[in-house]
Every structure is written in structure tokens, then in C-alpha cells.
Amino acid sequence: MAKFDKIAVLNKMGATGMVPVFYHKDVEIAKKVIKACYDGGVRAFEFTNRGDFAHEVFGEVVKFAATECPELALGVGSVVDPATAALYIQLGANFVVGPLFNPEIAKVCNRRLIPYTPGCGSVSEVGFAQELGCDLCKIFPGDVLGPKLVKGMLAPMPWSKLMVTGGVSPDEENLSSWIKAGVFCVGMGSKLFPKDVVAAGNWQAITDKCKEALGYIAKARG
Numbered sequence: 001m002a003k004f005d006k007i008a009v010l011n012k013m014g015a016t017g018m019v020p021v022f023y024h025k026d027v028e029i030a031k032k033v034i035k036a037c038y039d040g041g042v043r044a045f046e047f048t049n050r051g052d053f054a055h056e057v058f059g060e061v062v063k064f065a066a067t068e069c070p071e072l073a074l075g076v077g078s079v080v081d082p083a084t085a086a087l088y089i090q091l092g093a094n095f096v097v098g099p100l101f102n103p104e105i106a107k108v109c110n111r112r113l114i115p116y117t118p119g120c121g122s123v124s125e126v127g128f129a130q131e132l133g134c135d136l137c138k139i140f141p142g143d144v145l146g147p148k149l150v151k152g153m154l155a156p157m158p159w160s161k162l163m164v165t166g167g168v169s170p171d172e173e174n175l176s177s178w179i180k181a182g183v184f185c186v187g188m189g190s191k192l193f194p195k196d197v198v199a200a201g202n203w204q205a206i207t208d209k210c211k212e213a214l215g216y217i218a219k220a221r222g
Contacts (some may be wrong), residue, residue: 002094003066006113009073009094010135012043013163013185017217019045019056020210021077021189023048023167024198027060034061035194036203038069040210046077046097046187055087062092075115077187082108089114097165097187099124099140106132117163121145123153126160132173136161136184147181163187170213172220179220188213 004012013019022039022045034045036081047058058076065074076088076096076149082104089112096109098122101118109116110133119140120126139145142164150162163168165187166177178186192213197205 002092002112002114004073004087004094006068006115006135009044009115010161011073011096012073014161015137016041016043016214016222017179017185018042018210018213019046019163019185019187020192021045021046021048021187022048022193023054023078025051025053025057027057028045029198030057030061031064032201032203033198033206034065034072034074036206037210040066040207041214042210043071043075044075044095044185046075046095048077048189049084050078055091058088058093059091064174079105081105085109085116097138099138101129101134103128103132106134106171119165123157123194126153126157126162130160136163138162138187139183140166141166142178142186147177150178150181150183165189170209170216172216176220177215179217186217 065072073094076093077097079085079096079098085105085108095115097117099119106116117136117138118129119138131138139162162182163185164183168186168188169191
């Protein structure tokens, strides 16, 4: 069962403005990365469903986070079908994210009041997702669609809450462009976790990078 309710999860995403996106098949490395992000101020973390037995890794890191990162809402990403969503919800996912919009996933998540953030690439897709209870929609791929799409979409639909993922980087120029366009939060993956940093076990570097990125977001909002 989810540790936090829907409103609490969305508030954590909105308050910090950043959701790290990460997967690793090694449970211990995943734990270290999650803790490093938490120490850097992150309060919502997306573990992506991308490898064999990913759900087993997720089950372990949920238990770890419950004690070591008590205020962290841990969710799952890369979910494209309702069965997978149900599996992760059973393991304790606080939210579900996907690269596409599947109405059947919305039904599964709504039944348990779990936020479902589907990947959308147009105004119409966001509109359809909102009709089915998706409070937060993911603009994906962000580097292809760009901040202008967000700004343009919010003009006629100012109530929309949007998270951009794909090509977001932890530098001031990139983050500022998205925040000023009006996104609710950003999802950030590989650029927050360079392979050489993870391989070297330099967890402090990840903590520092999270603090830096959150600082840029706060400044852009200010």
C-alpha cells in the first residue's frame, strides 16, 4: 500500500519541483542513489521499470526508503499497462508514471487514489488524460517538444499541472527555461546520474547535484 496519499505526493512533487528518474539492477546501488537524492532535498523519486526483475529491486528499495528516507514518496516509471501498475501498487508505489497514456492504467490507479502521470505529446492527449483523473501529466519527450509547447498549452488550459521529462539537465539555463514556461515539476534521469559517478560510488556528488538543481528551480520560481 502507498505510504502517502495522492494529495501529499503531488505536494511533494510541486514543492521541490524535481523528480529524479533512475533504475539499477543492483539493489544496493539503487539504495545508495535514492539516499543520496534524499539527502540532497529530493522528496519524490521515480524508479523506472526497465530491467528484468525490476519489481523485485523496487520491493527492496521501498522497504529501505520507509526507514532511511521517511519523507520520500517512491514511485514507479515506464509503466505502459495496467497489470504492471497493479503489481507496483501492491509493492508500495506512491505514484505511477508512463511514457504514454493508457486509460486502463488510470482506472487501476484511481481505484486506489494513486497519482497516474501519463506521457503526453499534445494538448488533446493532456485533455483526455485530465478527463480520466490524471492531475499531473508528463510532457514527453521534453527535449523534442520544448518549453514553448508548455507555455502554449497553459494559455488556454491554465489549470494544467505538467511534468516535463526527457532531455532535462541539472543546469540553470535548462531548468529555468522549463520553470519559467510554467511546468509543475521536472523529471530528470541520466544527466543527474552520470554513469561514471554511479560506477565510482560517488554518492556525495549526486547529493550535491540535487541540491544545486533544486536551488536553480527555487531561484527560477522566485
